[in-house]
Amino acid sequence: MRNIILTLKSKFGVEILKEEKKQIWLKADKKNLLKICSLIKKNGFNFFSSLTAVDILEKNVIELIYHIWSEEKKTILNIKIKIDRERPEISSVSNVYDASQIHEREIRELFGVNFLGNPDLSSLFLEDWSGPAPFLKSFDWRNYVRKKFYSKENKRERGYFT
Amino acid sequence: MKDLNKEQYQEFLFGPAHPGSGNFSVKIKLDGEKVIESKSDPGYLHRGFEKLMEYRNIWQNAILSDRICVFEPLAWNLLFAEAMEKLINIEIPERAKYIRVILAELSRIQSHFIWLGAFFSASGFDAGFKIAFGYRDYILDLFSAVTGGRVYPAGYICPGGVRKDLPRDIESKILKVLGKIREAVSYFEKENPAFVSRTKGVGILKLEDAIRLGASGPVLRATGFRQDVRKSEPYEIYQKVAFNLPVLKEGDAYSRFKIGLLEIAESVKIIEQLLDKIPSGNFINAKMKFGAAFNFPDDREVYVRNEIARGEGTMYVKSKAGPKLERIKIKGPSFLHLIPVLEFLLKGTEVADIPIIYWSLNGCPADMDR
Numbered sequence: 001m002r003n004i005i006l007t008l009k010s011k012f013g014v015e016i017l018k019e020e021k022k023q024i025w026l027k028a029d030k031k032n033l034l035k036i037c038s039l040i041k042k043n044g045f046n047f048f049s050s051l052t053a054v055d056i057l058e059k060n061v062i063e064l065i066y067h068i069w070s071e072e073k074k075t076i077l078n079i080k081i082k083i084d085r086e087r088p089e090i091s092s093v094s095n096v097y098d099a100s101q102i103h104e105r106e107i108r109e110l111f112g113v114n115f116l117g118n119p120d121l122s123s124l125f126l127e128d129w130s131g132p133a134p135f136l137k138s139f140d141w142r143n144y145v146r147k148k149f150y151s152k153e154n155k156r157e158r159g160y161f162t
Numbered sequence: 163m164k165d166l167n168k169e170q171y172q173e174f175l176f177g178p179a180h181p182g183s184g185n186f187s188v189k190i191k192l193d194g195e196k197v198i199e200s201k202s203d204p205g206y207l208h209r210g211f212e213k214l215m216e217y218r219n220i221w222q223n224a225i226l227s228d229r230i231c232v233f234e235p236l237a238w239n240l241l242f243a244e245a246m247e248k249l250i251n252i253e254i255p256e257r258a259k260y261i262r263v264i265l266a267e268l269s270r271i272q273s274h275f276i277w278l279g280a281f282f283s284a285s286g287f288d289a290g291f292k293i294a295f296g297y298r299d300y301i302l303d304l305f306s307a308v309t310g311g312r313v314y315p316a317g318y319i320c321p322g323g324v325r326k327d328l329p330r331d332i333e334s335k336i337l338k339v340l341g342k343i344r345e346a347v348s349y350f351e352k353e354n355p356a357f358v359s360r361t362k363g364v365g366i367l368k369l370e371d372a373i374r375l376g377a378s379g380p381v382l383r384a385t386g387f388r389q390d391v392r393k394s395e396p397y398e399i400y401q402k403v404a405f406n407l408p409v410l411k412e413g414d415a416y417s418r419f420k421i422g423l424l425e426i427a428e429s430v431k432i433i434e435q436l437l438d439k440i441p442s443g444n445f446i447n448a449k450m451k452f453g454a455a456f457n458f459p460d461d462r463e464v465y466v467r468n469e470i471a472r473g474e475g476t477m478y479v480k481s482k483a484g485p486k487l488e489r490i491k492i493k494g495p496s497f498l499h500l501i502p503v504l505e506f507l508l509k510g511t512e513v514a515d516i517p518i519i520y521w522s523l524n525g526c527p528a529d530m531d532r
Contacts, residue, residue, distance in 0.1 A: 022395055023465060046373055047376070047378075048376055049467070049474065049476055049493070050465075050476050050478065050491065050493040052489075052491040053491075054480055054488070054489045055489075065465075065478065067465055067476065067478070069467075071387075071389050071394065074395065076465065076467075078465055098375055098502065099374065099375055099498060099502065101502065102376075102497065102498065102501050124205065125204060125205035126205065126208070127205060134210070134213065135210075135212060135213055141213065
């Protein structure tokens with residue numbers, strides 16, 4: 001386990017954020033993601049557990065966290081990558097981890113992050129959705145619902161505008 | 163060679179009628195009886211939990227976390243509570259841990275009963291469906307006595323412990339129900355030849371495909387891989403209990419059914435070990451009071467995993483100063499089982515096997531859509 005982390009550190013400049021029991025949090029650069037994933041997959045990290053996106057409005061970034069589990073080493077690697085919020089783009093890891101394809105598709109729909117190289121990024125949950133990515137912090141769903149579905153003229157719906 | 167995009171193939175939808183597939187459908191392209199291509203169409207139960215939970219406080223979220231999955235609300239209750247405890251770094255009393263594990267295992271059993279019942283129903287074994295749902299009701303009666311709700315416990319397992327203490331004489335009631343569960347298991351162990359011939363050799367998933375596509379839980383263990391979060395990353399008091407992990411090699415629908423049955427028997431064993439050892443004392447950490455005002459520490463994040471009945475459930479939580487969370491990400495096992503795994507398994511099968519394969523995966527559209 002130590003060796004893998006040291007290799008990641010020296011080769012790709014990965015930074016260790018914190019170490020917990022059976023979990024290691026890492027910070028990496030966007031351009032090294034694919035290489036890091038292929039390297040750790042060769043070393044036993046073959047379960048793609050989950051992919052999280054966190055929208056950080058004040059820093060103008062979207063943080064992607066790749067949670068990858070190894071059964072033989074009994075460890076989770078949480079790899080954090082920051083991408084620009086204005087141009088949310090990152091290369092897809094679906095060539096390395098097949099299971100990540102569906103996670104990326106979900107993040108694409110809910111956060112608007114474009115995963116370059118993912119074979120299928122069609123919409124997953126939302127039907128006929130034309131609004132902005134709904135899970136971004138900048139999206140106010142109350143406002144959206146008011147605008148789209150309610151009218152001030154309607155007596156029963158007037159209450160939603162106060 | 164026929165062109166997939168031209169209308170040389172028949173197209174139809176499996177679902178989203180509730181009795182057939184739950185709130186979920188699969189778009190299927192057929193060439194005669196053979197499935198050429200299948201595309202899962204989720205979203206019928208998308209309620210946006212991750213966004214909803216950013217607008218609510220810790221206790222409201224504890225109650226809301228029930229609704230993530232209809233089949234096993236207690237398991238999601240437990241996962242949310244664990245995430246919160248790790249986030250704010252508090253210990254929970256030993257008594258609460260015992261109560262939690264007993265309830266989590268009961269919840270696993272009743273979830274497996276729903277699964278097996280629906281699986282039987284899909285394969286035309288209607289008596290099995292009724293028996294499974296009938297026996298599940300004994301467990302629901304227990305839930306009603308302990309949590310106050312038959313299906314939804316309304317945040318019974320809450321951050322800090324459990325919301326109220328066990329009622330008196332519950333141990334003997336649980337023992338009685340365990341006897342009933344054994345009765346049901348022995349009934350299903352008598353193999354119904356029609357059911358066996360419908361499921362054996364159908365929907366075979368190989369080990370490398372299971373890992374590649376992200377399968378977990380019973381689906382993964384039916385392919386011969388020994389993996390369980392309860393063993394590899396024991397939470398609560400799972401390190402103190404002795405239980406086996408049923409593993410089979412075939413990877414077909416029948417072996418998945420078999421795993422479900424064996425797991426029920428193991429869960430019964432776990433509960434029996436714990437019942438007479440429940441320590442006395444507090445059932446909730448004194449610092450936490452259900453419903454009281456609560457503020458999170460600033461900028462902390464945790465990632466927790468649990469073995470719920472369907473497989474690996476995970477939560478990522480990030481906090482900010484104040485009563486509300488910054489971000490919560492929920493991943494249910496069905497998200498992978500019902501989309502990539504199901505699409506993979508349906509390719510090349512016959513129409514009649516679609517419901518068998520679908521129900522053998524132990525999917526829950528609610529935890530897939532969230």
